[in-house]
Amino acid sequence: MTTLQLKNIVKRYKSQTVLDDLSLDVADGERLVLFGPSGAGKTVLLRLVAGVIDPDEGRVLIGGEDMTEVDAEHRGVGMAFQNFALFPHMSAFDNIASALTARRFSKEAIAAGVEKVAKLLKIDHVLTHHPKALSNGQKQRTALARALVGSPPLLLLDDPLRNVDAKLRFEMRLELPRLLAAQGATVIYVTQDYKEAMALGDRIAVMFEGQLRQIGTPADIYDTPAELEIARLFGDPTINLLDVVPQRGPDGAFAELSGVRLRLPGFGPEIVGKACVLGIRPESIVFSEASATGAIPVRVEAETPLNEKTVTLTLTARGREVLVSRPAGTPGPATGPAHLAVNSRAALLFDKESGRLMRPSEPASKRNGEAA
Ligand SMILES: Nc1ncnc2c1ncn2[C@@H]1O[C@H](COP(=O)(O)OP(=O)(O)OP(=O)(O)O)[C@@H](O)[C@H]1O
Numbered sequence: 538m539t540t541l542q543l544k545n546i547v548k549r550y551k552s553q554t555v556l557d558d559l560s561l562d563v564a565d566g567e568r569l570v571l572f573g574p575s576g577a578g579k580t581v582l583l584r585l586v587a588g589v590i591d592p593d594e595g596r597v598l599i600g601g602e603d604m605t606e607v608d609a610e611h612r613g614v615g616m617a618f619q620n621f622a623l624f625p626h627m628s629a630f631d632n633i634a635s636a637l638t639a640r641r642f643s644k645e646a647i648a649a650g651v652e653k654v655a656k657l658l659k660i661d662h663v664l665t666h667h668p669k670a671l672s673n674g675q676k677q678r679t680a681l682a683r684a685l686v687g688s689p690p691l692l693l694l695d696d697p698l699r700n701v702d703a704k705l706r707f708e709m710r711l712e713l714p715r716l717l718a719a720q721g722a723t724v725i726y727v728t729q730d731y732k733e734a735m736a737l738g739d740r741i742a743v744m745f746e747g748q749l750r751q752i753g754t755p756a757d758i759y760d761t762p763a764e765l766e767i768a769r770l771f772g773d774p775t776i777n778l779l780d781v782v783p784q785r786g787p788d789g790a791f792a793e794l795s796g797v798r799l800r801l802p803g804f805g806p807e808i809v810g811k812a813c814v815l816g817i818r819p820e821s822i823v824f825s826e827a828s829a830t831g832a833i834p835v836r837v838e839a840e841t842p843l844n845e846k847t848v849t850l851t852l853t854a855r856g857r858e859v860l861v862s863r864p865a866g867t868p869g870p871a872t873g874p875a876h877l878a879v880n881s882r883a884a885l886l887f888d889k890e891s892g893r894l895m896r897p898s899e900p901a902s903k904r905n906g907e908a909a
Pocket of ligand 1: 579
């Protein structure tokens with residue numbers, strides 16, 4: 538059963554169309570991450586599902602029932618906001634309990650519910666505190682506890698980790714999937730952080746300017762981003778993007794890098810002579826011997842050691858920057874001349890004009906048989 542269906546939703550504020558004919562299906566128990574830049578319309582979409590605002594056009598179905606005209610409190614939806622939105626005059630306990638009091642639970646049932654979720658979120662020792670006496674992390678957990686306490690079948694979380702420090706964000710990124718899975722709820726989770734999106738989402742819906750531009754598993758989005766803009770937003774260091782005009786060779790199309798031919802497996806005459814952008818993730822490139830087939834000469838400019846990887850900036854013969862990423866602790870070249878081997882099967886080709894990903898015309902099985 539589909540828990541949530543949005544059908545052709547349009548939302549306008551004055552002359553601005555904030556949600557533009559948006560349709561989306563979220564399956565029962567699925568964790569869908571809504572990812573996109575600031576102003577994309579993510580919060581408006583969540584508020585619309587919650588029933589806090591109404592669409593100008595389109596329908597909102599929850600559990601197969603049309604809820605478009607139903608009030609927020611009767612939709613069975615839990616929501617946590619990025620700014621916590623806690624009641625300042627209430628204790629953490631009362632803030633969490635406020636989600637239940639409207640539903641006429643007994644005092645004992647409320648206390649049991651609040652304590653259970655507070656323990657889970659490790660805030661059971663601060664339940665008597667008012668928000669001003671809570672750290673940002675505790676406020677964030679209190680807001681989350683309030684959203685979780687009634688075990689709503691549909692949970693809407695609006696960038697709940699945005700205002701917490703990096704350490705807590707890291708911890709919560711690990712903890713939240715387990716916590717949300719234990720709840721068994723269907724979750725829509727908004728974030729602008731691609732790592733959070735990849736860690737938390739069964740699927741990621743990428744949103745720009747009120748439209749969903751791509752929906753897929755984290756691997757789908759990372760490996761085959763539908764647009765240049767999406768490719769740029771996923772990955773650290775960011776994907777290498779190089780302008781190329783593919784040419785025709787004896788074995789199919791190729792692009793030239795530092796005077797060396799990089800084959801574009803599966804692509805045919807349709808891309809020859811066309812302005813394209815070649816996308817190569819830094820981890821799809823390794824340093825190689827000068828004598829290796831297809832070795833691309835570069836100059837190593839600088840190296841940046843990060844936590845789990847080392848990133849090297851290189852320049853091609855034409856002065857184009859290419860980043861290479863390798864696991865930390867593995868040997869790399871000194872500054873000066875070096876050679877690169879590119880895994881051409883992992884290379885992506887985008888139409889420069891439209892920014893759309895171009896798909897190879899030959900089936901993958903045939904391409905897999907070719908040398909990289
Ligand atoms: N009540 C409102 N009145 C007028 N415009 C609004 C209103 N609420 C939202 N908007 C506009 O709708 C657009 C989308 O806003 P929204 O808050 O959904 O973006 P977002 O993707 O959640 O961004 P962020 O990640 O920064 O929270 C913005 O241009 C915003 O200015």
